[in-house]
Structures are given as structure tokens and as C-alpha cells.
Amino acid sequence: MDELQARHRKEQRDLQARITQKKKNATKKNRKGVNDECDKLQQELHEKQKLEIAQLDGAPVSSAADNLENLDLKDDENESTENIPTAPPTSTPPATNNDDAPASRGKKPNRQKARLARREAERVAQAEVAAEEAAKQTDHRGNEKEVMDAEFKRIGLKEIEINPDGHCLYSAVACQLDDLGLDLKPDPNRIVLQPTTLSRIDTVASAKHDGYRAVRAVTADFIKEHQDDFVPFMEEPLDEYTKKIRLTAEWGGQLELQAIARAYGVDINVLQGDGRIEKIESADDNADTKRQIWLAYYRHTYGLGEHYNALVQKAT
Incomplete structure (x- = not known):
């Protein structure tokens, strides 16, 4: 046994x-x-x-x-314990000297x-x-940054970081307009600004600091003045849409880029995270007076989501 x-x-x-x-x-x-x-x-x-x-x-x-x-x-005593997968066994009680004691039964x-x-x-x-599973996931943030850096080097651009606060598109545009020597108040032949917008522009302390306030107001005025071009693409009433542009930190997108380009008479080049360049033209046919600004558009790199940074030409 x-x-x-x-x-x-x-x-x-x-x-x-x-x-x-x-x-x-x-x-x-x-x-x-x-x-x-x-x-x-x-x-x-x-x-x-x-x-x-x-x-x-x-x-x-x-x-x-x-x-x-x-x-x-x-x-x-003579058996190997190498393959036992459980925790180390407890010590064996010392043997008794009582030869008449029955053999102790093994523990369960x-x-x-x-x-x-x-x-x-x-x-x-x-x-x-x-x-x-984590190893198989794509590093969207790392890939996007790598592509952007390569394109900056190829085109000869330097990136200017913009605060990711919801105003980034308008802040980046204000920064670019200032670098081009353009006033935050557009040419009156392009748009007739509302008195509240003129007041807002006049109270801007610095284009790079709070210039977004002026660009927001100009954008709202332009969309309202040319509503037939924009309303078909809106999912809410015009007044509510332009109020958000003017008074909140609502993010800007394609419609706002179109309005900015036409209001200020600049072509806007938006460098995408996959290396593509989207061009938004000002509808100004005079090639001699055309001015352009560059923006970097990120989808993954910044924690709050979509983001715009300003881009300027590197000094030669």
C-alpha cells in the first residue's frame, strides 16, 4: 500500500x-x-x-x-521537490520516540x-x-508628431506653440497676422465691421496674447454678412452659431477658416498630421498681393483633442 x-x-x-x-x-x-x-x-x-x-x-x-x-x-525524504507548483511545504513535525504510537496520517x-x-x-x-493587445495598438500621437517634424524640416517652417484652450485657431491666426505686419482690423473694402467688433479690436492688448478676441469677432461678422455662403452648412441657427464664435471658447473649424481667409485676404495652408496640406484660398485673384499663413493641425498629439499651432518660415 x-x-x-x-x-x-x-x-x-x-x-x-x-x-x-x-x-x-x-x-x-x-x-x-x-x-x-x-x-x-x-x-x-x-x-x-x-x-x-x-x-x-x-x-x-x-x-x-x-x-x-x-x-x-x-x-x-528521497523524492525530488523541483516540480511542485505550490508554495513551499511547511516543516515536518519531529518524529516521536514512541514506537507504539500509530503512524501519523499524511495531511490533506x-x-x-x-x-x-x-x-x-x-x-x-x-x-x-x-x-x-497594447503592443498591437497604433501609436497615433507618436506617428503624428514624427510626420509633422519631418514636414516642418522639408518646407522650412518653425512651429509656434499655441495654448490649447479652445481659442487655438483664432490665436494662431492672430499670431500669423501680426508676423505678416497685418492689422487685426481687416480692410474695410472686404467687410464692414459692427461697432462692438471695432471696440473689441481696439481693446486688444497684444496680438499674441489676446488677439483671438478680435479674430473671433471679425469671423462672426463675416459669416453673418455672408450668411448665404455659410448657413447651408450649419446645424444650428445663424445667431446662435455666431454668438458662440464671438463669446465662447467654441473650437473653430472649416467654416471659420473660410471666413478668416476671405475677411483678411490671406491664403491659409493647414498642414495635417498625415503630411497633407489643405489650402483655403481668400478668393483674391491678384497674385501679386496674395499673402499666406501656415497652421499645423493636430488630431492626436494634444490631450484635449484637435489643436492648431502657428507656423512661420525659418530665418535663412
């Missing part, structure tokens, strides 16, 4: 090692199937050992099951430790899956 129990302990250790390895290699997709397979292997070994014990001593099946529960998974397997080991294997497998 001792020899059979020793063999059964080894079989259980070997199976536990196989199960641990299987669960470590499991993924989200096949984890349930792996768990079911491991449960089946444990049940089959249990039934096999129960039958072998019953055949050896002729005991009923229930007694054989009791003997299996009492098997100690720890190695005997520590099921709590087995559960902890199983959970740890599952945690490791989940972490590996998460790391694999």
Missing part, C-alpha cells in the same frame, strides 16, 4: 504541474476550455487511483476514496493554496493578453 500511495502522490504532483502550465498558457478565448480540460484530467486521475486502491486491498470504493483524500502531496492537500496558485496563473495570463 505504501508503494502505491507514493506512486499516487507522484502522479498527482505531475498532473498539478501540467495543469499549472496549461493555465499559464491560456488566453481569454480558450481559458474556459482549458479549465474544463484540467477538471476532467483531475477527475480521471482520481477515479483511476480510487480503483487501484480498491483492487489492492479489496476495500469498497468509498474507502478507496477516503485513502485518496489522505494522500500527502509532499515528497518523501492544501486546497486554499491550490486556489491561490490557480488565480495567480489566471492573473499572469490576463496580464500577458493585455500587454499583447
Whole structure:
């Protein structure tokens, strides 16, 4: 019986090692199937050992099951412990000198430790899956910045950082107009400004500091004065739309770029994160007087979302 129990302990250790390895290699997709397979292997070994014990001593099946529960998974003194996947065993109580005392029965397997080991294997497998998925994701921010830097170098542009506060488009335009020596008040032949807009322009302290206030007001006036060109592309009433442009930090987009280009008589080149250059023309046919400004448009690099920076030609 001792020899059979020793063999059964080894079989259980070997199976536990196989199960641990299987669960470590499991993924989200096949984890349930792996768990079911491991449960089946444990049940089959249990039934096999129960039958072998019953055949050896002729005991009923229930007694054989009791003997299996009492098997100690720890190695005997001459057995190797290298493949045991559970935590290190507790120290063995010292032997008694009482020769008449019955042989102590082995401790039952520590099921709590087995559960902890199983959970740890599952945690490791989940972490590996998460790391694999993260590695497959595209680095949009890094790719965008790399493309932009390459285009700046190719075209000969220097980037001027604009505060990402919702006013970035208008601030970048104000910065560019100032660099070109243009007034924030556009040519009156292009647009007749409202008194409130004129007042707003007059109170701008610095084009680079709060010039966005003037550009916002001019943009709103131009859209309102040429509403037939813009209203078909709006999803809200004209008055509400222009009020947001003038008085809030609502982001600017394609319609606002069109209005700015026409109001100030400048062509606007918008460098995209994929290297494309979008051109918004001022509708001024006189090539000799055409002026242009450059903007960098980001979709991923800045935490708040879409963003515009100003671009100026590098000094030669």
C-alpha cells in the first residue's frame, strides 16, 4: 500500500504541474476550455487511483476514496521537490520516540493554496493578453508628431506653440497676422465691421496674447454678412452659431477658416498630421498681393483633442 500511495502522490504532483502550465498558457478565448480540460484530467486521475486502491486491498470504493483524500502531496525524504507548483511545504513535525504510537496520517492537500496558485496563473495570463493587445495598438500621437517634424524640416517652417484652450485657431491666426505686419482690423473694402467688433479690436492688448478676441469677432461678422455662403452648412441657427464664435471658447473649424481667409485676404495652408496640406484660398485673384499663413493641425498629439499651432518660415 505504501508503494502505491507514493506512486499516487507522484502522479498527482505531475498532473498539478501540467495543469499549472496549461493555465499559464491560456488566453481569454480558450481559458474556459482549458479549465474544463484540467477538471476532467483531475477527475480521471482520481477515479483511476480510487480503483487501484480498491483492487489492492479489496476495500469498497468509498474507502478507496477516503485513502485518496489522505494522500500527502509532499515528497518523501528521497523524492525530488523541483516540480511542485505550490508554495513551499511547511516543516515536518519531529518524529516521536514512541514506537507504539500509530503512524501519523499524511495531511490533506492544501486546497486554499491550490486556489491561490490557480488565480495567480489566471492573473499572469490576463496580464500577458493585455500587454499583447497594447503592443498591437497604433501609436497615433507618436506617428503624428514624427510626420509633422519631418514636414516642418522639408518646407522650412518653425512651429509656434499655441495654448490649447479652445481659442487655438483664432490665436494662431492672430499670431500669423501680426508676423505678416497685418492689422487685426481687416480692410474695410472686404467687410464692414459692427461697432462692438471695432471696440473689441481696439481693446486688444497684444496680438499674441489676446488677439483671438478680435479674430473671433471679425469671423462672426463675416459669416453673418455672408450668411448665404455659410448657413447651408450649419446645424444650428445663424445667431446662435455666431454668438458662440464671438463669446465662447467654441473650437473653430472649416467654416471659420473660410471666413478668416476671405475677411483678411490671406491664403491659409493647414498642414495635417498625415503630411497633407489643405489650402483655403481668400478668393483674391491678384497674385501679386496674395499673402499666406501656415497652421499645423493636430488630431492626436494634444490631450484635449484637435489643436492648431502657428507656423512661420525659418530665418535663412
